Amino acid sequence: MPADVLKSRLQTSPEGKFSGVRAVFADLLKNDGITALYRGFTPVIIRAFPANAATFFGIELANSLFRMVAPNF
Helix, strand or coil, X not given: CHHHHHHHHHHHCCCCCCCCHHHHXXXXXXXXXXHHHHXXXXXXXXXXXXXXHHHHHHHHHHHHHHHHHCCCC
16 A cells, blocks of 8 residues: 555665655655555555454454344443
8 A cells, every 4th residue: 555655665775765655655756666566455455355354353243243242231
């Protein structure tokens, strides 16, 4: 994701190399091009589907258990 790429580059760069996110963005465009913002996009999307599915499953499971324990709540 673009914001994560910029954040990671800023955090892992030597101290003082960049003055902020804008400087990271300018350096990224100059040296790597716009496609560098989307490196790692595919694994993030592949991971997001099962992670979100597990979250919704957990919520629905908890809701059904709450309905059994306290049906009138």
